Amino acid sequence: MNLAQFFQRHGSEILQATLEHVWLVGASMLLAIAIGVPLGIVVTRRPWLSKPILGGANIAETIPSLALFGFLLPVPWLGDRAGRLAVVALTLYALLPIIRNTVAGITGVDPAVRDAARGMGMTPRQILFRVELPLSLSTLLAGIRVATVLTIGIATIAAAVGAGGLGEFIFRGLAMVNDQLILAGAIPAALLALGADFLLSVLEKRLRPVH
Amino acid sequence: MTAEQSAAPIIEFRNASYALPNGRPLLQNLNLEVQSGETLVLLGRSGAGKTTAMRLINRMLEPSAGDVLVEGRSTTEWDAIALRRHVGYVIQETGLFPHYTVEENVAVVPRLLEWPQDRITARVRELLALVGLDAAEYSKRYPHELSGGQRQRVGVARALAADPPILLMDEPFGALDPLTRSELHREFQSLEQRLAKTIVIVTHDIREALFLGSRIALMEGGKLSGVYSPSEFLRSSEPIAAEYVAGLQALETFKERK
Numbered sequence: 132m133n134l135a136q137f138f139q140r141h142g143s144e145i146l147q148a149t150l151e152h153v154w155l156v157g158a159s160m161l162l163a164i165a166i167g168v169p170l171g172i173v174v175t176r177r178p179w180l181s182k183p184i185l186g187g188a189n190i191a192e193t194i195p196s197l198a199l200f201g202f203l204l205p206v207p208w209l210g211d212r213a214g215r216l217a218v219v220a221l222t223l224y225a226l227l228p229i230i231r232n233t234v235a236g237i238t239g240v241d242p243a244v245r246d247a248a249r250g251m252g253m254t255p256r257q258i259l260f261r262v263e264l265p266l267s268l269s270t271l272l273a274g275i276r277v278a279t280v281l282t283i284g285i286a287t288i289a290a291a292v293g294a295g296g297l298g299e300f301i302f303r304g305l306a307m308v309n310d311q312l313i314l315a316g317a318i319p320a321a322l323l324a325l326g327a328d329f330l331l332s333v334l335e336k337r338l339r340p341v342h
Numbered sequence: 343m344t345a346e347q348s349a350a351p352i353i354e355f356r357n358a359s360y361a362l363p364n365g366r367p368l369l370q371n372l373n374l375e376v377q378s379g380e381t382l383v384l385l386g387r388s389g390a391g392k393t394t395a396m397r398l399i400n401r402m403l404e405p406s407a408g409d410v411l412v413e414g415r416s417t418t419e420w421d422a423i424a425l426r427r428h429v430g431y432v433i434q435e436t437g438l439f440p441h442y443t444v445e446e447n448v449a450v451v452p453r454l455l456e457w458p459q460d461r462i463t464a465r466v467r468e469l470l471a472l473v474g475l476d477a478a479e480y481s482k483r484y485p486h487e488l489s490g491g492q493r494q495r496v497g498v499a500r501a502l503a504a505d506p507p508i509l510l511m512d513e514p515f516g517a518l519d520p521l522t523r524s525e526l527h528r529e530f531q532s533l534e535q536r537l538a539k540t541i542v543i544v545t546h547d548i549r550e551a552l553f554l555g556s557r558i559a560l561m562e563g564g565k566l567s568g569v570y571s572p573s574e575f576l577r578s579s580e581p582i583a584a585e586y587v588a589g590l591q592a593l594e595t596f597k598e599r600k
Contacts, residue, residue: 247437250402251450251500252426265441 137311145300149319152296155214155286156323159221160279167226168271171233172259181234188227196288199223204292217286217294224285225278232274236267269339276331283324287316297323350414351375352508352540353399357408360394368394370564371408378507381534381541383555385548385586391564392544396510399542400429412508427451430501430509430539434517437497438485444470444496445481451504469499474529491522498530502537511543515550527553548586552576560586 138145167188174181194202199220204210209219240263248262264271290298297316304312353376360369369391376382384392397403398410401417410417417425438447445466452462470477473495485493494515501509515523515530531554534541545551551558552572559569562582575583 241440243433243437244439246402247431247433247439250400250426250431250433250437252423252428252454253450254423257454262439 134311134314137315141315145297145315145319148295148297148299148316149323151294152283152286152298152320152323155217155221155289155294155296156279156282158218159225159282159286160275162218162222163225163229163278163282164275166222167229167274168233170226171230172237174230174234175237185227185230185234188223188230191223192227196220196224196285197291200288200292213289213292213294216292217289217296221282221286221289225282228274228277228281229271230274232270232277233267235274236270237263239270240266269335272331272335272338276328276335279327279331280324283320283327287320349377351411352378352413353542354411355395355398355408356411358395358398358405358410359407360391360398360403361406368564369398372566374559374566374569376540376542378540379538380556381543381554383551383558384542384544384561385546385551385555385558386561387546389563390561392561393512394564395561396512396542396544399508399510400426400431402426427454427504428506428508430504430506432497432501432509432511432514434513438493438500440485442484443481444475444483444485444488445477447485447496448499448503450500455504465503466499469502472502472533473499475499489522490518491526494518494526498533507540509537509539509541511541513544513546516545516547523550530554548590 170184170188174184191199200216203216203220206216209216244262244266245258248258253261286296287298287301289296290302297320300312300316304310304314304316355372355374358369358372359367361367372391372395374382374395384395386392394403398405398417399412401420401422404418412420412425412429439450442450448466448469449462452465457465466481467477470481475492475495480488480492480496485496488496494517497514498511501511515526518526527550534554543550543554552575555572557569557571558575560567560575560580560583567582568578568580570578570583576587578584578587
């Protein structure tokens with residue numbers, strides 16, 4: 132049986148796993164954005180928080196992914212459901228690029244522009260929402276793109292704790308020494324990553340501020 | 343004392359000083375009154391304290407000692423946001439919002455003041471005409487699609503949008519080439535007369551000071567070294583003023599020799 136036939140026969144299973152994968156990544160990314168962007172903004176406002184916040188995210192990033200899933204397994208509420216655990220672990224991984232790029236985007240705004248905004252009588256909140264965030268959107272999106280591609284890859288490990296996704300095929304293939312099974316997980320995951328990278332980079336270019 | 347001078351000044355520095363948090367003084371004991379309707383030029387070299395003095399007026403900075411009064415009220419008593427919306431502010435061309443069109447840039451303060459949309463639209467058109475930009479051609483453009491001179495015009499229009507009684511200009515024509523600068527000087531001079539606003543201009547350019555100012559406050563090393571009318575300035579024997587004038591005369595001598 133060649134690969135094409137394999138994909139045909141297991142098409143619905145692969146589709147199912149791909150959807151699970153997309154769900155895991157999507158939920159993690161939404162959470163990571165919802166947490167990471169405000170944390171990034173806080174860092175730009177209170178520079179002394181930069182070390183603990185960026186340092187914390189950095190540490191999460193350095194833990195090997197399989198180990199992180201393992202660490203989280205015994206945590207009471209988290210360990211109850213594999214999906215929940217996987218989303219939390221993936222969110223931790225996605226945080227660093229998002230926080231870092233939020234900070235880079237905001238601190239990269241031309242000081243003269245910020246000065247003008249203040250001088251026109253904008254409140255700090257207006258400066259943030261009308262000037263700083265719009266002008267850092269493309270940098271922020273670059274961070275989201277990196278985080279998304281990273282998360283799509285790491286999400287395959289989530290199968291190790293039973294959270295499903297394309298990693299199921301890879302782990303099964305490894306156990307059974309079956310290359311086709313491995314590829315049934317690896318190829319869709321790679322395509323997902325490439326597709327997400329392409330779409331987000333198009334969006335990023337659109338939002339790039341012109342000077 | 344003439345009648346004009348005895349009227350309450352619109353801006354007043356009372357022994358105002360400003361020091362950095364590390365204690366380094368940028369401005370020391372400034373006493374200066376700006377009368378309503380005049381154009382005062384703060385002239386001096388880099389680090390003379392002129393920008394610091396200007397930023398005390400719209401409370402971008404607060405004096406570390408002494409007081410700065412705007413319309414008779416200390417800037418620290420003003421609500422900083424309200425004060426800044428009440429005072430027009432022009433900085434070098436880079437201060438335009440790159441993600442806003444010309445129209446949106448000019449409309450910033452009226453939007454902050456929540457004017458109705460039709461009033462904003464009418465005001466933007468009026469201002470673009472005032473600074474010599476064709477609204478039909480330029481209102482939808484972004485700052486990066488304009489020349490330096492055009493950007494500066496937009497900057498002036500933006501500062502005038504809510505019709506503030508006071509206009510602060512920090513090196514407004516500094517980034518322009520000499521020809522565009524002279525062109526804008528001439529236009530601005532006629533604008534000055536039509537607007538009858540109190541204007542404070544920061545510059546290191548003696549020609550700009552003589553051309554646009556009704557009075558020149560010469561600053562040096564964080565201190566005010568003298569206040570002159572343009573003709574007094576040209577005749578002054580005070581060393582720093584004389585140095586500036588000597589610079590001008592050097593150019594004249596050079597021209598004659600050619």
